[in-house]
Amino acid sequence: MRSNSSKSGTFHGLYAELFALYGPRGWWPLIGLAEESRPGCCIRGYHPLDYELPATPAQVFEICAGAILTQSVNWTSVEKALRSLHALNALQPARLLALGDDVLTAAIRPAGYFNQKAKKLRLFSAFFAGLDGRIPDRQELLTLWGIGPETADSMLLYAFKVPTFVVDAYTRRVLTRRGLIRGSESYDDIKRLFEENLPRDLALFQEYHALIVEHARELRGKPGE
DNA sequence: TTCCAGGCAATAC
DNA sequence: GTATTGCATGGA
Known part of the structure; x- marks a missing residue:
């Protein structure tokens, strides 16, 4: 033994x-949930006991973008950035890549490190588009500039539903x-x-x-x- | 005002 | 291999 x-x-x-203390959390928060797909289903994008989410490629991408934006930054700041991107309809790779640098950095400015994060989001967007629905493995994610272990694991666990x-x-x-x-x-x-x-x-x-x-x-x- | 937040990459030792 | 530094905003 x-x-x-x-x-x-x-x-x-x-x-x-912890579960007894706080109950099911319903992570990862999805910005668009309350506003469009499921009004009234959640508070601040949380979706307790719904493990089917993310249900669309756009939601998968949103979680990945959030994982990058939250690096070393408070989530409330990330929400502002995600809402801006959502308002620009840019929470999908092709749309994000189509944004000009000034528009992109202005949108994510509240989440800090906006020059680095703009570059990270662009690199990841191109990678994500290339996946064409395939689930990436951890090593693959780690080779991307700007994606370290925590960001890779967050994407895998919450966006791609891989138990890591x-x-x-x-x-x-x-x-x-x-x-x-x-x-x-x-x-x-x-x-x-x-x-x-x-x-x-x-x-x-x-x-x-x-x-x-x-x-x-x-x-x-x-x-x- | 100062301190620090759900990291990461580059550089220094 | 481990330690330090730059990156940037916003809230306590």
């Missing part, structure tokens, strides 16, 4: 605890606080820890990461346990 059998319980236990675990600053913070990790482990080490201790289930992975974010936001600014 491996020595991490107790950790397995711990990882399940933390999930159960997303690690972010919140994940590291919550696990460190719990004493489950020291905090200095690498991205891949932490990712592996979740994946080896949990069944590889899409809804579970999606909810778990979303719950960690919710919990970490809740704890922000409060003293440790």
